[in-house]
Amino acid sequence: xxRRRVHRAFIGVVCAATLLAASSRPAEAASIGTLAGFxxxxxxxxxxxVDLSVESSDGRRITGEVxxxxxxANEVCIDFKATLSESxxxxxxxxxxxxxxxxxxxxxxxxxxxxxRLFVGGTIDHGDLHVVVxxxxxPQFDVTGEWHGSYQSQLGSTGEIVFAIRSGQQMxxxxxxxxxxxxxxxxxxxxxVSVNGDGSFAMTGLxxxxxxxxxxxxxxxxxxxxxSGLGAAGKYEICFVGxxxxxxxxxxxxxxxx
Numbered sequence: 001x002x003r004r005r006v007h008r009a010f011i012g013v014v015c016a017a018t019l020l021a022a023s024s025r026p027a028e029a030a031s032i033g034t035l036a037g038f039x040x041x042x043x044x045x046x047x048x049x050v051d052l053s054v055e056s057s058d059g060r061r062i063t064g065e066v067x068x069x070x071x072x073a074n075e076v077c078i079d080f081k082a083t084l085s086e087s088x089x090x091x092x093x094x095x096x097x098x099x100x101x102x103x104x105x106x107x108x109x110x111x112x113x114x115x116x117r118l119f120v121g122g123t124i125d126h127g128d129l130h131v132v133v134x135x136x137x138x139p140q141f142d143v144t145g146e147w148h149g150s151y152q153s154q155l156g157s158t159g160e161i162v163f164a165i166r167s168g169q170q171m172x173x174x175x176x177x178x179x180x181x182x183x184x185x186x187x188x189x190x191x192x193v194s195v196n197g198d199g200s201f202a203m204t205g206l207x208x209x210x211x212x213x214x215x216x217x218x219x220x221x222x223x224x225x226x227x228s229g230l231g232a233a234g235k236y237e238i239c240f241v242g243x244x245x246x247x248x249x250x251x252x253x254x255x256x257x258x
Contacts, residue, residue: 032062032084035112036171036192037131038206039068044125045241047206052080052112052131060084066094066101068118076120090114103129110194111202111215128239130204130213132194134171140197141218141230143172149252151236157182161236161250163203165193176205176212178238187212187238201232210240214250230254 032054040047048069055064062082070076078101080094090112092103098120105114110133118125147163159181165174172193179186189205189212199218204211216234231253238246 032057032107032133034134035131036134037112037129037204038190038192038211039116039127039129040206040211040239040241041125041127042243043127047127047211049206050129050131060086066092066103068101070120076118105129108202108215109133110196110200111204111213113213128211130211132171132192132202132204135194135196141195141199143193143195143201143218143230143254146255147232147252148255149231149250151178151248151250153180153182153246153248155246155248157246161252163191163252165191176203178212201234208241210238213237213239216250 034054035052037050038047039050050069051067053064053067054062056062060083062084064080064082066078066080068076076098078094078096078098080092080101082090082092082103084090084107088107088109090103090105090107092101094101100119102117103114105112112129112131114129116127116129144165144167147165149161150158151161152158157180160177160179162177162179163174164176165172172195174191174193176189176191177186178189187207187209189207189209191203191205191212193201193203195201195218199220201216201218203214206212214234214236216232219231219233221229221231231251233249233251235249236247240246
């Protein structure tokens with residue numbers, strides 16, 4: 001998705017030395033199920049929730065329904081057909097009375113990062129779409145609660161990062177706050193979280209600043225004081241409204257008191 005202007009490379013040495021990356025599982029169509037997340041328009045700069053529901057799969061061919069919240073009251077539902085390659089390339093085409101949608105992106109087994117084009121009522125919209133998988137089995141890790149830590153941007157800024165996660169109807173959800181101490185500004189996002197049985201996770205969020213995406217690994221240790229013993233480390237990416245981008249790494253621990 002070569003669409004953003006600012007540098008895209010992560011801090012490779014830091015990531016390799018300090019982080020456990022989300023596991024690289026072969027993408028399987030039958031295992032996708034339901035995905036939830038957000039989209040952000042490059043035309044209107046607005047964003048909202050999006051859901052993909054897989055109704056059937058045959059090998060690497062998929063059929064289902066995509067639902068987008070457009071504006072404050074309109075809900076667009078479009079039946080789709082999609083293919084998922086062994087390398088994780090995801091291609092979707094949908095057409096219905098509500099409109100037409102085309103999605104191209106990369107699915108790693110937990111997170112789908114894609115671009116979209118939407119044709120509704122004579123208008124054409126395009127932008128970014130990030131969704132994570134709803135886990136079909138009860139989570140092995142309790143990630144609900146507050147997580148506090150720090151981040152390091154590839155652009156040189158540092159600051160605090162806070163996750164406030166609660167149990168949602170489909171998957172853990174909540175809010176995320178990024179406090180940029182270097183520039184003295186803060187960004188807030190609504191988030192969905194998907195956690196795998198091996199502790200790898202992905203998260204996607206949307207806020208006034210744009211789209212937020214993370215992947216990483218849970219870290220299990222012994223509780224100390226107000227710290228639960230459960231931590232997480234990973235990499236993040238922010239696609240800001242208007243086209244700029246930031247990326248970097250973060251490290252957080254879960255608090256025993258909310």
